[in-house]
Amino acid sequence: MSKETWLVTGASGCIGAWTVLTLVQEGAEVVALDRDTANQRLRLIGGDGVKPAHAVDVDIRDLPAVERVLDEHAVTHMVHLAALQVPFCRADPPRGAEVNVAGTVNLFEAARRHGLSTSIAYASSAAVYDGAGVTFTPANIYGVYKIANEGSARIYWQESQVASVGLRPLIVYGGGRDQGTTSSPTLAMAAAARGEAFRISFGGSTQMQYGPDVARAFIDAARRPAKGAEVYNLGGPDVTVAEIVACIQQAAPGADVTFDDVALPFASRLPKPWFDMAVTPLAEGVAATVELYRRAAKASP
Numbered sequence: 001m002s003k004e005t006w007l008v009t010g011a012s013g014c015i016g017a018w019t020v021l022t023l024v025q026e027g028a029e030v031v032a033l034d035r036d037t038a039n040q041r042l043r044l045i046g047g048d049g050v051k052p053a054h055a056v057d058v059d060i061r062d063l064p065a066v067e068r069v070l071d072e073h074a075v076t077h078m079v080h081l082a083a084l085q086v087p088f089c090r091a092d093p094p095r096g097a098e099v100n101v102a103g104t105v106n107l108f109e110a111a112r113r114h115g116l117s118t119s120i121a122y123a124s125s126a127a128v129y130d131g132a133g134v135t136f137t138p139a140n141i142y143g144v145y146k147i148a149n150e151g152s153a154r155i156y157w158q159e160s161q162v163a164s165v166g167l168r169p170l171i172v173y174g175g176g177r178d179q180g181t182t183s184s185p186t187l188a189m190a191a192a193a194r195g196e197a198f199r200i201s202f203g204g205s206t207q208m209q210y211g212p213d214v215a216r217a218f219i220d221a222a223r224r225p226a227k228g229a230e231v232y233n234l235g236g237p238d239v240t241v242a243e244i245v246a247c248i249q250q251a252a253p254g255a256d257v258t259f260d261d262v263a264l265p266f267a268s269r270l271p272k273p274w275f276d277m278a279v280t281p282l283a284e285g286v287a288a289t290v291e292l293y294r295r296a297a298k299a300s301p
Contacts, residue, residue, distance in 0.1 A: 044176055163226030
């Protein structure tokens with residue numbers, strides 16, 4: 001394999017941290033782009049010794065700065081995860097559009113000018129669907145932004161042959177998942193590890209995707225042959241929130257975890273075709289997450 005240099009945007013987020021960790025463990029050269037360069041989540045999941053080759057504080061709304069990063073580091077692969085989550089987009093829709101939509105266009109434009117020959121792997125979302133997971137009629141502005149990004153990806157392929165693979169996760173869990181509407185299960189795991197009570201803010205059934213599995217999917221997507229503007233849902237087995245709670249209590253006996261029997265405002269499962277990815281069993285992923293937060297709690301002063 002020829003030398004790979006990876007640009008990971010949104011590198012300080014949950015999926016970003018797992019992506020950086022996976023690539024660093026492979027021995028790849030990683031350029032971690034984020035306004036937050038403290039790498040808190042990366043340190044949480046990988047320890048203080050795991051660092052990207054380069055950490056750059058660049059705003060993806062700044063196209064010339066993004067171009068410089070690609071050119072100066074001779075980037076060969078790109079995973080684009082930088083975005084504002086649902087609550088932040090709801091609180092400030094214009095800023096959400098600047099970061100999530102214009103920022104994504106900047107990444108594609110920089111890739112076009114750079115002559116990137118590999119597929120851009122970028123994060124779309126289950127939020128593009130309606131509550132039944134059938135039509136593309138999102139319930140919030142965040143989902144609208146993601147639909148716009150999928151459209152931009154399609155046009156960049158049609159007009160400029162910039163290839164891409166968009167992946168739509170549903171509920172990602174694991175170390176570092178501490179923001180967003182669906183972060184409650186991971187927050188419950190962290191609370192259980194500390195011996196604290198927690199109430200998950202929703203109920204019903206859903207599909208849970210473990211952070212390391214999702215990171216691997218994005219890396220595999222960026223390595224796929226460049227053949228178009230592809231988009232896939234991330235699948236997985238159906239699980240109930242009651243089953244999630246049971247897994248937490250198995251990993252942390254006596255954990256006081258409850259949940260509100262309120263359905264989430266989007267699909268409980270995503271239709272096929274699903275991206276081909278490894279799926280860690282729920283009990284295994286929950287146990288690993290609880291143990292990670294247990295170690296972190298012991299290490300805290």
